[in-house]
Amino acid sequence: MRTHMSKTLLRSIIxxxxxxxxxxxxxxxxxxxxxxxxxSPAPRNSNFEYYGWFLVDYSSPxxxxxxxRAYTNTGFAVSPPQAQILRDLGFKxxxxxxxxxxxxxxxxxxxxxxxxxxxxxxxxxxATGIPNYREKYFSLYRIKLVELKESLTSSLExxxxxxxxxxxxxxxxxxxxxxxxxQKVTEFEHVFGxxxxxxxxxxxxxxxxxxxxxxxxxxxxxxxxxxxxxxPYIFWNSEEIACDTNSIRRWLYETNPYSNINWAKQxxxxxxxxGDAQILDGKALDSCYPQATFDILKAxxxxxxxxxxxxDKSYNEVSxxxxxxxxxxxxxxxxxxxxxxxx
Numbered sequence: 001m002r003t004h005m006s007k008t009l010l011r012s013i014i015x016x017x018x019x020x021x022x023x024x025x026x027x028x029x030x031x032x033x034x035x036x037x038x039x040s041p042a043p044r045n046s047n048f049e050y051y052g053w054f055l056v057d058y059s060s061p062x063x064x065x066x067x068x069r070a071y072t073n074t075g076f077a078v079s080p081p082q083a084q085i086l087r088d089l090g091f092k093x094x095x096x097x098x099x100x101x102x103x104x105x106x107x108x109x110x111x112x113x114x115x116x117x118x119x120x121x122x123x124x125x126x127a128t129g130i131p132n133y134r135e136k137y138f139s140l141y142r143i144k145l146v147e148l149k150e151s152l153t154s155s156l157e158x159x160x161x162x163x164x165x166x167x168x169x170x171x172x173x174x175x176x177x178x179x180x181x182x183q184k185v186t187e188f189e190h191v192f193g194x195x196x197x198x199x200x201x202x203x204x205x206x207x208x209x210x211x212x213x214x215x216x217x218x219x220x221x222x223x224x225x226x227x228x229x230x231x232p233y234i235f236w237n238s239e240e241i242a243c244d245t246n247s248i249r250r251w252l253y254e255t256n257p258y259s260n261i262n263w264a265k266q267x268x269x270x271x272x273x274x275g276d277a278q279i280l281d282g283k284a285l286d287s288c289y290p291q292a293t294f295d296i297l298k299a300x301x302x303x304x305x306x307x308x309x310x311x312d313k314s315y316n317e318v319s320x321x322x323x324x325x326x327x328x329x330x331x332x333x334x335x336x337x338x339x340x341x342x343x
Contacts (some may be wrong), residue, residue, distance in 0.1 A: 069090070096245055164198070205257065274308075
């Protein structure tokens with residue numbers, strides 16, 4: 001079987017965050033569209049409690065963001081100003097991604113070292129390369145959480161979910177074991193109280209070259225975690241999955257070896273599924289796949305959310321399978337997803 005794509009959500013979030021911070025220094029007021037000037041699909045009720053696009057490349061209420069708001073209820077923020085924008089646009093749910101906070105911790109720990117952190121396959125081995133890593137990480141984590149809370153003062157009330165980790169089993173160079181992951185959630189709760197938490201889970205369970213540091217079997221969702229996310233992507237195996245409802249259902253729930261819904265159901269927590277909406281070498285999935293994904297999941301009472309990954313036109317990544325980009329690079333595909341739920 002082909003290798004699982006090493007999804008770089010964490011890295012793309014951080015890169016987008018830096019782009020966003022640079023853009024904030026520019027005067028973009030003249031380019032900011034007004035809500036009433038943007039042609040948007042008619043608002044409608046969602047079939048899911050959480051429904052949206054992963055869209056994080058914005059420093060103002062862009063036309064794309066306003067259009068997306070018209071048919072979704074969940075937005076993602078990677079910085080305090082973005083959370084404010086989503087609040088002002090009236091998103092019912094705001095998910096705050098803490099990747100930049102985590103990276104700041106890792107950068108500080110690395111800066112304090114006298115020797116470089118060991119690398120394997122261009123991956124920094126933080127967990128094994130930093131002496132007393134666990135203690136140092138959580139000491140800084142507590143400080144950074146307080147700083148984050150203070151920076152979110154104006155929008156904290158509107159944020160209801162914090163996205164604390166992405167595919168932790170594939171990032172063991174940062175999250176070395178189950179106890180570490182569990183502590184990450186409990187430490188967060190000490191600072192943010194009753195705010196909900198989520199993580200997205202995936203694994204690579206097959207025997208691998210030991211130098212591939214992101215390989216590993218699932219961690220369990222921490223007991224204190226509120227929402228479990230899974231990403232049973234279709235694109236990378238679409239030639240194996242017939243474009244019919246039963247085949248797509250089997251893949252989403254059972255067959256996908258990296259991340260599937262039946263694995264997540266055992267933990268009896270609300271589930272958010274990450275719908276596959278990436279573009280490969282300029283080509284999108286056949287429209288039957290997102291339509292079937294939407295229809296199948298809306299009938300499952302355990303699935304509280306569906307988030308399409310990923311919208312941003314600026315998202316570009318080169319993988320062993322080709323060039324991957326955000327759905328905004330294929331406007332017709334975006335319109336397919338806009339039209340879901342209208343039937």
